[in-house]
Amino acid sequence: MSTFLSTVRGSIVLATLVTTVTAQENKPAPEAVLASTRWFVDATPVIEDDTDDDALAEPVELTFCFDAKSKLAIDGDRPGFIAQPATLEATDEPGVFSVKCVTKQFGTLDATFQLEGNKLSGSTEWTHADGTVLQYELAARKACELDGTKWKVTVTPDPDIIDDDPTSEVIEFHRGHLRFEPESANLLYDAVAYTIKKTDKAIEISAMSAKDAGEHITWKLTIRGNALTGEMVEHDGDTVVARYGFQGKKLEPQRP
Known part of the structure; x- marks a missing residue:
């Protein structure tokens, strides 16, 4: 009986080891997960002593x-x-x-990262040729496929609410936020973080930004191929004070 139990226990231990090793082998390495991806990084300087260079004390x-x-x-x-x-x-x-990288001006860069889902965290040191060392804490989020794209749209106010003419705007997805391109915007609204939901034929985008107490703005956009439609609604409590309809298409990046 003891021999039988030992054999069973040994089989269980062996099976557990095999399962553990297999799970570790099947888990993708960080290098594989990072391939062909972009990450938006906020680098916050670690200032130990006062510096005369204000630029070095600013986040990057x-x-x-x-x-x-x-x-x-x-x-x-x-x-x-x-x-x-x-x-x-x-x-x-x-x-x-x-x-370890070589930068254009700051000499060498040594960084250590930890990957957790769609977030990276870590620290880095930039070493100048003169020996000066700059330390930064890093926090990054993975860019989605829309980030960096721009869309030329016609913005049409709801005539039942606002008596105004349509305007031509550029909507851009910038570092995880949705906004009107600041350089050419006729409508001034703050950038807002957005979420996406993919379907078989479209990408649905939702966003909400709060203004003053009780005031908020909602965005609901739909992208099908290179076409964008949707609306932005400004709320004051339960009252809709402005509504704008969007219709436009994707702008192709300009070649240098």
Whole structure:
């Protein structure tokens, strides 16, 4: 009986080990998950001492672009932070990896990231040629397929509410937010975070932004191919004070 029980227990232990190993093997590596993705990164400086350079004490918005082989390139509004593609290195800690890049102005960049779903977190150091080290805490969210796109639309006020002519606007999806392009907007509304729902033939977009107490604005858009339709409604409590209909198409990026 004891031999039989030992055999059964041994089989259970072996089965457990096999299941655990198989689950670990089937779990995708961070490098595979990151391939061909973009991430919007907020880099917050870690200031230990006072600095005479106010620019170094300001947060930086960056874009991390991983190619098909998970090489990381860094883009952003500040040329000094832009880095050429570099290869990720695995660490001993599961889900954590590191990378070393060469930037245009700030010398080398050493970063460590942790991947959790659609979010990245970590820290980085930029080392100048003169030995100056800049430290930043990183928080990033994965970009969706709409981010970076612009849409030329005709905005038509509801004539039962607003007696005004239609206007031509550009709607853009910018770093996880929806907004009218600031440079050409006739309608001034704050950018608002949006959510998307995919169906077989369309992408449905919803957003809501709060203004003053009791006031809020809702967006409901639908994208089918290169066409966009929908509306934006301004509410004051339970009363609709403005409604705008949208109809337009996607703008193709301008070639340099």
